[in-house]
Amino acid sequence: MSTIAFIGLGNMGSPMAQNLLASGFHVQVFDVDVNAARQLEPFGAVVASTLEEAVDGAGTIITMLPAGAHVRAVYLGDLHGGVGLLNIVQDNALLIDCSTIDPDSARLVANEAQNKRLLFVDSPVSGGVAGAKAAALTFIVGGSDEAFSKANAILQYMGKNVFHAGKAGDGQMAKICNNLMLGILMSGTCEALNLGIDHGLDPKVLSNIMLQSSGRNWALELYNPCPGVMDSAPASNQYNPGFMSKLMLKDLGLGLDAALQTNSSVPMGSLARNLYAFHNAAGHAELDFSSLFEFYKNQKG
Structure with a gap:
């Protein structure tokens, strides 16, 4: 199997890299938190101490970074001495950015990659930590047909759905639209459940009624925000994320931008x-985004 460099080993990146290792790829990993990288050594990863070491000999480079500023710095270089991935990868390398960022940053990196005759796709993901661990993510890809075809061959090992949204930046825009809708749906689901509970309804009974009615939605069906209704949901596990509230706020902000x-x-x-801004400011930013239910519980009038 070919060599892959994986850069960014947080809650999503680490299990994604593990799935590549389990599939037989030689994976060289790098993270600013060296301990995050070392946790993958037992799975066969080679830990690099620099970006240059990470991409040495790698035909494919995958990044999973927090925001557009990080993506621009890692790919293009920065004022702190970072040279930029586009200047150190091998000829004809394939670059896959799985971060969720603003489309303009994705297009900027894509244009610079094209100028250097490199293939680049923006490929944000949907499915959360559970999807990353189960290799069941959905990848939403923006880029040329050639770049998509080559990226698809790699992404299949980390997910179950790979969509070509269109040109560079379109993967990000499609992801932003999806998460805008998700934030709205979760807010409405929390609101409706809380209203029913305030009027004495059993949340399990109410949830079952809505699941068989026109209010059915993903949040209600697979991610019920009311504690005790769904054992597998973060709500029944102290809102352990999952997908953190601060990340939902970030994505909603990208939608508004x-x-x-x-x-x-x-x-x-x-x-x-x-x-979500009010909820996070109250100290819930690190909780799962379904914890917005607690915001409704604490509001009266």
């Missing part, structure tokens, strides 16, 4: 963003 660029109307997205 995108809306400003096109003067698109996003009143529900704006409200969801504000709800």
Whole structure:
């Protein structure tokens, strides 16, 4: 199997890299937190101390980073001495960025990669930590047909769905639209459940009724935000993430930024963003995003 460099080993990146190792790839890993990288050594990963070491001999480079600023710095270089991946990878390398960032940053990196005759795709993911661990992620890819075809051959080992959204940046835009809708759905689900509970309804009974009615949605079916209703949901496990509330706030912010660029109307997205801002400010940023239910519980009138 070919050599892959994996850069960024947080809650998502680490299990994704593990799945590549389990599939037989030679994986060279790097993270600014060296302990995060060393945790993959028992699975066969080679720990690199620099980006240069990580990409040495790697035909494919995968990144999973927190935000657009990090992606720009890692790929293009920065003022702190970082040379930039685009300047150190081998000729004809394939670059796959799985971060969720603003489309403009993805397009900027894609253009610079094209100028250097490198293949680049933006490939944000959906499915959360559980999906990453189970190799069941959905990848939403933006890039050329050639780049998508080559990336697809790698992404299949970490997920169950790979979509070609369109040109560079379109993967990010599709992911932003999805998470805008998810934030709205979770907010509405929390609101409806809390209203029913306030009027004396059993949340399990109410959830079952809505699951068989027109209010059925992903949050209600697979991620119920009310503690005790669904054993496997973060709500029944002290809201252990999952997908942290601060990340939902980030993604909703990306949605609002995108809306400003096109003067698109996003009143529900704006409200969801504000709800998560209040919730996070109350000390819940590190909890699962379904913990917004607790915000509703604590509000009266």
